[in-house]
Amino acid sequence: MKDTLPRLISTDFPPQRRGKLEVLQANITLTCNQSCFHCHVASSPKRKEAMSHETLQLLLDMLDRHPSIHTLDVTGGAPELHPEFRWLVTEARRRGVEVIDRCNLTILCEPGQEDTAEFLAQQGVKVVASLPCYSAENVNAQRGDGVFDASIEGLQKLNALGYGKQGSGLELDLVYNPLGASLPPPQPQLEKAYKEQLKEHFDIEFNQLYTLTNMPIQRFGSTLISKGGFDDYMKLLKDNFNPSTLPGLMCLNTLSVDYLGQVHDCDFNQQLKLSLGNAKEPVYLKDLLDADLAGSPIRIADHCYGCTAGQGSSCGGALVS
Ligand code: SF4
Numbered sequence: 383m384k385d386t387l388p389r390l391i392s393t394d395f396p397p398q399r400r401g402k403l404e405v406l407q408a409n410i411t412l413t414c415n416q417s418c419f420h421c422h423v424a425s426s427p428k429r430k431e432a433m434s435h436e437t438l439q440l441l442l443d444m445l446d447r448h449p450s451i452h453t454l455d456v457t458g459g460a461p462e463l464h465p466e467f468r469w470l471v472t473e474a475r476r477r478g479v480e481v482i483d484r485c486n487l488t489i490l491c492e493p494g495q496e497d498t499a500e501f502l503a504q505q506g507v508k509v510v511a512s513l514p515c516y517s518a519e520n521v522n523a524q525r526g527d528g529v530f531d532a533s534i535e536g537l538q539k540l541n542a543l544g545y546g547k548q549g550s551g552l553e554l555d556l557v558y559n560p561l562g563a564s565l566p567p568p569q570p571q572l573e574k575a576y577k578e579q580l581k582e583h584f585d586i587e588f589n590q591l592y593t594l595t596n597m598p599i600q601r602f603g604s605t606l607i608s609k610g611g612f613d614d615y616m617k618l619l620k621d622n623f624n625p626s627t628l629p630g631l632m633c634l635n636t637l638s639v640d641y642l643g644q645v646h647d648c649d650f651n652q653q654l655k656l657s658l659g660n661a662k663e664p665v666y667l668k669d670l671l672d673a674d675l676a677g678s679p680i681r682i683a684d685h686c687y688g689c690t691a692g693q694g695s696s697c698g699g700a701l702v703s
């Protein structure tokens with residue numbers, strides 16, 4: 383895989399500083415039952431890296447020490463494959479913190495995971511699930527053969543438990559990202575189309591659609607370099623820079639923790655191995671238990687333009703309408 387960082391590190395992106403810490407995002411395993419082309423963490427069934435029990439405990443300690451953190455956002459890989467996923471979720475919910483499970487849907491039908499959807503519902507976990515299109519052809523092209531049918535089965539399972547249904551309190555949000563080197567279409571219009579198509583063809587309901595811009599890093603960035611499209615894609619991102627997205631950047635209120643317990647300004651910086659702020663050496667969660675990071679600088683590079691192009695992009699979808 384080609385390294386995109388040397389092409390990103392010199393930047394004219396506007397400097398950013400942290401605000402109040404509200405979201406702790408943790409990548410607890412790189413193991414995944416899929417190996418998608420666009421995956422910005424390069425997960426696959428071959429990856430075995432996973433967060434230790436000690437670091438999982440540090441996440442909970444962080445919640446205890448920082449009452450401003452209202453959400454634990456659990457990601458991977460397929461986070462459900464971590465042997466202590468359920469313990470972590472239960473402990474975080476016991477503390478009254480909202481838990482997000484970044485779920486790939488197909489995991490819900492894998493052997494040994496048959497009761498995962500029930501567990502998520504019992505704990506009141508918010509499910510954010512990738513479904514890059516409502517057409518089987520496009521989903522299978524991006525994520526692999528058979529992924530669309532398994533994703534639909536996963537969604538139907540969640541719906542049957544109340545997820546995505548009005549008044550259930552069980553939130554189910556879907557995530558779209560473009561198949562190639564283009565910006566996502568407007569989020570509200572695409573959400574309307576998703577809702578109509580999924581209801582009509584599969585009787586599926588969900589709450590919100592998040593549109594995400596592909597980041598010029600990892601597999602996607604490497605492929606752009608191989609095919610000679612990297613500079614054009616960066617130009618597209620920069621030409622569409624939208625300053626009104628800056629106040630919504632997720633790095634302003636989120637800390638991203640990797641499976642080793644190292645801390646980064648966001649999940650993308652984690653994948654680029656860019657340490658928190660201006661640190662030259664890795665920064666560990668164990669050293670931040672009592673830290674107040676508000677006002678400290680954020681590590682930026684040219685990939686940050688992926689968060690500010692057009693309507694903007696974050697773990698919660700578009701930043702402006
Ligand atoms: S399902 Fe998600 S984590 Fe797994 S390979 Fe695909 S994009 Fe990566």
Ligand code: SF4
Nearest residue numbers: 633647648650686689
């Ligand atoms: S890539 Fe990360 S650091 Fe850069 S603007 Fe986006 S969230 Fe912030």
